[in-house]
Each structure stands twice: as structure tokens, then as C-alpha cells.
Amino acid sequence: MSTIYQAKSIRTMDPHQPHATHLAVKDGHILAVGTGADVADWQSAWGPLELNTDFAERTLLPGFIEGHAHMMEGLLWDYHYVGYYDREGPDGTIWPGLKSIDDVVAHLKQIQETRDDPSEPLIAWGFDPIYFEGRRMTANDLDSISAACPVAVLHASLHILNANNFIMDAADVKNADNSEFIRRDTRGKPTGEFLGQLGMYMAMRTTNLDLLAAASSPKTLQTFSQVARQTGVTTCTDLANPVPEGAEVAMRETVEKDSFPMRLVVAYQGNSRPPEESVARMQALQDKQSDKLRFSLVKFVADGSIQGFSARLKWPHYYNGAPNGLWYIEPDRLREYLKAFTAAGFQCHVHTNGDECTEVTLDAIEDALRAHPWPDHRHTLQHCQMASRAHFKRMKNLGVGVNLFSNHLYYWGDEHRAITMGPERAGRLDDAGGCLEEGVPLAIHSDAPVTALAPLFTAWCAVNRLSSSGVTLGGESEKISLEQALYAITMGAAYSLRLDTEIGSLEVGKRADIAILADDPIEVGAAGLKDISVIGTMVDGHVHLNKGRDA
Amino acid sequence: MSQSPPIGSAPKVSLTIIAGFLGSGKTSLLNHLLTQSQGRKITALVNDFGALNIDSELIEAQHGNQVSLTNGCICCSIGDDLMRSLADIMRQDPLPDHLIIEASGVADPTRIAAYAAVDPQLRLDGIVTLVDAAAHALHAQDPYLADNYHKQIEAGHMLLLSKPDLVEAHQLETLEAELRANYPTTPQARVRNGHLPIEVVLGLQAKEQVQTAPPLTPQIEAHGLKSWSGHLPDNLSRNALADKIISLAPHVLRAKGVLADAQGAYALHYAGGRIHFENLDVTPSGHFVLIGKPELPNAETLSTLFQPARA
Structure with a gap:
């Protein structure tokens, strides 16, 4: 079926023809882009094309591309969202932010009273106490929901967990050594809050469930794709996945269905196997790919997070005096892996949060490229939140791209100013302006589920650089323009995934992956960018309308 | 839903964490412990099974990331997910007598030890930190890793000085004296090619x-x-x-x-x-x-x- 879609406005991200109103789709690809005046020519050149005016009052953009998210976003919606900010679920339900511990407890109590089997574990996620002054959540709070089944509240960071006494009793922490990973009250009694991954470990031991299964069940994938569709995303990454034997086949069965509204780029977790074995696994995945499922990237996590004080920073390190963070992989080992994957011709994405880690990773990439020259490798630094201008210059010279964690500016901007980085360094956090000025290819991301998947919001963050309290981080030189931000969430991300010949702009021959918006971002302007309603998407020409929106 | 058997009812598994930088001899030590187990049922969580280079005659079976040895020991690769690997081991029946976790070269071993603080079936026997006698000077001043290095030594309940044969006797003595001055109550021993009586480590x-x-x-x-x-x-x-x-x-x-x-x-x-x-x-x-x-x-x-x- 060949169709011409008429829209109020089409922003193509194609410099040859940035603005249009009509777009023809054939066999899942874009056949033609232009205006009403071109339609007659298209008809005579390409044969009969059906005119569809469903989106005549809508704006079309290239489908958004989320270059750094995790499939866990799809899993967490099996549990109950209790975050501070409103968050849209896969079915379009807006879950209102909960503004106090009492609100969280009341919300979960209501769920406990109405669910089918109240003896099942009750798991909640997205809790973020940094916004609550005063007391912290305790096991007694959660016992008031139920003391007869495991109740666990996972924090937004995914690295802290509050448990009720059902779990605490099983954990037997009363006899435990005095561990810094178990929060205690002033009398030394454990409060029910576990740091590191201890809480998740105990919740898993108590329930015998794999609460955060790495495996990608069809349901998890479906939910993940629905969250993506609600926000206009047509290509999403899972960064990263160890891809256990056989997982690639199961994933493909789900993803291949026309009704599955998303292209999925799985980044293979490079250090999930020893180097030689790991390269072989990646090679074996290559012929398991399809149009909608890619195993084209390798991912490494080199350090921790800034807000978790586990990112590796250069002197003077943390503003509050916390000791420098952690390497998640030995620098020498990273070097070895990067060399092995570069030699085999696989593009690598490396998570580097702190500036020391960014530097060490650039050294490792330079080493790999000296050993195995590759002019268009497109190795990419992910997060890369504290990169300086000097780092960006070096990235430019090495041909390295960057995908910045712009959502941090809003969610943790205030904490970075006050606690982790101090005002000067927080000013250059996620410096998209500097990055583009130095000529480094730019994408921006949400790291969902760490923050909500929503590229228009991410673009808004990079353009406005406002923290949640309304403080602007940095100045004009760190900001990017609205047009640059829209490019970053489409062509910028496509480039970083080596998919820019296929997707990322609306031009002839590319895949018909389209975001359908209620309003034109260019007309709405920078301030309102995050509030634009997404009507749905098109993936390979298949229309997927959002729940809770009228076309 | 299947509830797990009540945890805490089974005997405790004794946990040893082997820490140390890349190349400090963790793998040699593990190889020695696993092959000279003297009847102990040891499960080891390791970073790279292949690197252990276990004699193929000792390997009984391999399933996924788990290798069984003919002497009853089991070796699992951690992949990049220690928490899940550990939870899997602790759900097994029967449980091993002894669990050894090979920390990655940049791990903070106290973070791993913390699992024993919450799991009533795990008893932390100790953190054994390997110190590469030949590379000590380099590691102690590494611009990116020195803090990690000192943290690992500080966390060690026992310090094993590896590769003593690669340095002059007086250098070794100086290193031992330095460590003794900084960590006066932490015992030290020398270990060559991983050879050390199993009682000392486990x-x-x-x-x-x-x-x-x-x-x-x-x-x-x-x-x-x-x-x-x-x-x-x-x-x-x-x-x-x-x-x-x-x-x-x-x-x-x-x-x-x-x-x-x-x-x-x-x-x-x-x-x-x-x-x-x-x-x-x-x-x-x-x-x-x-x-x-x-x-x-x-x-x-x-x-x-x-x-x-x-x-």
C-alpha cells in the first residue's frame, strides 16, 4: 500500500528540504517529501497513491531515537511507580508524582487492599527521597502496608532499596556486622534501608524471584515499546544486554511483529564474557539481526554515577569531600576490550560519567585506534557529563562522538550545584553547546528508567538547562538551540548508532519512521517543548497511535 | 509462586573474598585452591574461567557459565552481575562448604563482604588481598588506581605478597616492613604461583x-x-x-x-x-x-x- 500523508507541518531534519507538508510512504519507506503542489507529479511518476488526511492538523518529525535507555524500563512497569515526578505509563496513564513518604505509603496501601493476591511480594520503584526533607522511610512505614508479605521500595537510582520487616527478619541483619551498606537509626537499629545492591539481593533471596531479570521476556519488550511509542520514539536502545545464548531468538520473535511499535538496538555488554569469547559472541549475533532488531553496538561501563559519588573525577574531586568514585572496569582491562572489539570492527559505546574516567577512556580509544586504525569507528562516550572543552577537542580529533545525559540538568542539577560538583563545575555539566561548538557529533538521552523516557523533554533540558528548582546551570555557551536539540534526538542519535543512512530524517529512501505530534516544536518554541503531546508513531510505515490521545 | 525455603535454616557457607589488582596472582591462587581442595566443597565465583587454566582432566561437566570439577568443586563465571550470580549460588541445594569470590581488580572488597552482613547463610571468613610485590611501587602511585589499591590493602584481613621471587630480598623486606607499619595487625604471607596451604586461605x-x-x-x-x-x-x-x-x-x-x-x-x-x-x-x-x-x-x-x- 502506498500512501500520501498530509500534515500541517513536517520538519524533516534534511537540510535539502527542512520543511514540508506532504510525505509519501511505500513499502515502509519514504517515497517522496514535498507539498500539496507536488502530489500530482508523484501520482504520475509512482502510480496511484492514496491520500491520508488523518494527520492533516498534526506535525510530523522523524521518529525520535533514544540512544541510551534500558529494557528494564519495560520490566519496572510490572511494579508500582512511586516517584516524585509525574510519569506516563505504557498505557498512557499519568501516574502523579508522590510528594511525601506518607503519600507513597498511602498509595501502596491502596494497591495492597485491592490487588488479587495480597500475599505476593509488593514491589515499588522510582522512589527518590532526596526531595523529602526530614525523616527517611523505614521498615515500619512499609509494615503499615503489609507485614505479611515482602514489601520492597526500589529507589530511582536502582541502587538503594527500602524493605519491610518481612524481608528484614529473613535478612537477619540484627546480627550482622556493622556494615556501611545498612542504614541504622541513632540507636544502631537497621531502618530497613539497604545501600549498594544489598537490598535487591535480600529481596531476591526472600522472594526467590529475580526481580530485575536481565532476560528480555516478550512482556517486558512489549511494555518497553509502548513507553517508547507514547513519547514518539521509533528506535530505542537497550544499553546494555549480555544477550545470554538464545535470547536473540526470543527477542526477534517479539520485535519482528508489525504490531511491535519500535526498532530495537541492543548494545551487547562487552565485558559480560572474557575478551576473546566476547568478540566471538558479538560476531555470532551479527546474522541474528533484522530490520527491527540490531546487535550493532558494544557497551562498557567504566565508572559509576556522579550523584552516587561513584563517578571517577579529576582533582578536586567531589565538592562535599567524598572520596573519589569507583572504576567499574579496570582501565587496563577496558583498553584490552576496546582493542579487541576495534580490531574486530565493532563500534563501542563507553559509559564515562566523571572527567577522569572520560580521559582514561579517551586514552584507551586512542590506543585501540593506533593499533587498529579505523577512520569511521564512531566509538561514543555515553553520559560523559563532566567533559571539558579540552576533552571535546580530543574527541573531535579522535572521531569519537558523545551522547550526553541532559536530563540530569533537571533532575539532579540542584544536587550537582550544592553537593557533588559545586556551582562552577555544575555549570558545564552535560555541555551540549561546547560539544557542538568543538565539532563533536552529539546525541542526548534519558537513561530510562533512571529518568523518564521522553526525547522532547530531554531536548527541552539541553536547550533550557533548568534544574527542577528553576536554577539555570551554566550560561549561553552550554545551551544549544531548539533546532540543534531536535537534530540531536533524531539525526544525532541515528549517527551515534550508525543508522543515519536508514533513519533520523524524513528523506527519500529512508525508513518511514515518524513521530506524530500535536504541535510543531519550532512554532511552540523552547519553553513549551516538553509539553507537546505525542499522538503516535509510524514504524516502517505502520501507524501506532498512542493510548489516551485522539488522532 | 514458589516461596524459597526459609533462609537461615541451613548451615552457613563460609565466604572468602580474593582481592587484588589485575596480574596480582588471584587466578593462580584460585587454581591452586580449587585443585587442592582436600575434600572441601568449594564454589568459586570468578571473572574468567578460561584464565584459570584448570587441567581438562579435572573438569567433569560444563553447563552455561558453570563448570563442575571431578573433586566436587564448582566454578561459575560472574559475568558482570555479582549480585545475581551470588543469589543463584545461595539458592542451590546443597550449598557449598565454602564460597570464594574473585573480586575484580578494581572492586572495593568491602562492598562484596557486605552481602555476608545481610545474608544469614553467609559467614564472612575474610578478605584476602594479593599484593604484587614486583608491581607494588607502580600500583601504589598509579595516577588513576592508587586510591583503589590502598583501599584493597586496607580492606584485606590477610595480605598475600605474590611474585616474591621477582624482587630482590631486601626489596621484599622493605615492602613487608612498609605494610606492617601501615597495617600493623594484618598478617602477611608470601605466595609463589598461588601455592599456599589451603588452611591459610580458607x-x-x-x-x-x-x-x-x-x-x-x-x-x-x-x-x-x-x-x-x-x-x-x-x-x-x-x-x-x-x-x-x-x-x-x-x-x-x-x-x-x-x-x-x-x-x-x-x-x-x-x-x-x-x-x-x-x-x-x-x-x-x-x-x-x-x-x-x-x-x-x-x-x-x-x-x-x-x-x-x-x-
């Missing part, structure tokens, strides 16, 4: 080596270490005994006793400055074993110290 086994009289493995003396054993009087309280052991630190590497005092029967485990008492409901043998460095006092002095009633 502790003494209650049944075979403490309930009945020694002999300890002849390896102890072959490695230039010393051991002492004897029956302790039951008027010696556990706290008094602890004080006596600590008075000998850092020359004591290991101690174990199956004993009784006014509070009842108990087992004592000592590993690198850490004493752990475990209440027992068996009749204790009163036997006590100590493994230490050559600097330990002679047998007569030890008898006087630990058996004052007879002295």
Missing part, C-alpha cells in the same frame, strides 16, 4: 582438623609457616582466648577451636584480625589449632600462653 576445617588431632598438611612447614595445636582448659573464657590470640597478631594467620566456656560450646574462627564465635550444640573436643608465621613464639611459650592451668 581456614581450618572443624571436623577433620580440629575435632581430631592434627596432622596439618605437611605443606604448612614446607611453606616456612608454623603451626601449634593443643587442648585448652575449659576455664578459659572466649574473650580471654581472643585477647591471647590478638596479642600474637600479626604473626597469626589462622586459628580455630571447638571449645567450651561458661557460656557453652562454641567454635572459634580467626582470620586476619577477625574473630568469629559460633555457638555449637555438640560436645566440644577442646581442641585448638593455630597457624602462623615463623615469628610465632616457640611451642613451649604458646603452651604457657594458651594452657595456663597446666603451666
